[in-house]
Amino acid sequence: MSIQLGESDFQILKCFPVMSQLRPHLEQAKFVEQVRYQMKEGYQLAFLEVEEQAVAVAGFRIYTCLSSGKFLYIDDLVVDELKRSHSYGKQLFQWLIEYARNHGCKHLSLDSGVQRFAAHRFYLMQRMSITSHHFGIEL
Numbered sequence: 120m121s122i123q124l125g126e127s128d129f130q131i132l133k134c135f136p137v138m139s140q141l142r143p144h145l146e147q148a149k150f151v152e153q154v155r156y157q158m159k160e161g162y163q164l165a166f167l168e169v170e171e172q173a174v175a176v177a178g179f180r181i182y183t184c185l186s187s188g189k190f191l192y193i194d195d196l197v198v199d200e201l202k203r204s205h206s207y208g209k210q211l212f213q214w215l216i217e218y219a220r221n222h223g224c225k226h227l228s229l230d231s232g233v234q235r236f237a238a239h240r241f242y243l244m245q246r247m248s249i250t251s252h253h254f255g256i257e258l
Contacts, residue, residue: 120167120168120169120210121167121168122165122166122167122168122210122211122214123165123166123168124163124164124165125154125163125164125165125166128151130164130166131150131151131154131155131164132147132150132151133166133168133172133173134164134166134173134176135147135150136173136199137166137173137174137175137176137197137198137199138150138176138178138195138197140197140199140200141195141196141197142195154178157178160180161180161181161182162178162179162180162194163178163179163180164176164177164178165177165178165179165211165214165215165218166211167207167210167211167214169202169207173199174198174199174202174205174207175196175197175198175199175202175207175208175210175211176195176196176197176211177193177195177196177197177211177212177215178193178194178195178196179191179192179193179194179195179215179218180192180194181219181222181224187225187226187228188225188226189222189223189224189225189226190219190224190225190226190227190228191215191218191219191222191224191226191227191228192227192228192229193215193227193228193229194229196208196211196212196215196229196238198211208241209241209245212245215227228250229242229247230253
């Protein structure tokens with residue numbers, strides 16, 4: 120078992136089966152291209168691998184803003200639905216916390232859809248707090 124950053128096209132593509140469970144609108148044929156585009160904007164892809172298979176994936180960025188200073192923002196965090204309840208999500212989440220600390224971040228945050236009750240339980244068990252409401256509008 121190891122956690123690493125997806126840097127090669129092969130590693131990025133290895134994350135697709137898990138990521139598509141969270142983001143079903145994604146197309147495998149365009150996944151590497153999309154991730155590479157987002158990487159130009161600071162996006163990174165980390166994955167936990169067991170027996171050469173990605174079982175948990177996180178997409179994240181490091182930002183600096185007036186309200187929070189330097190922080191790590193998790194865009195995507197998902198564990199393969201067939202591999203849940205094996206602490207893979209917890210291990211990847213703890214890796215993200217350490218990564219943030221090692222890169223001078225003082226805060227870690229994410230947004231989660233209001234319907235994702237199991238994810239909310241997980242975040243609360245990881246000692247996260249609900250600190251704001253996120254608002255959006257389609258353009």
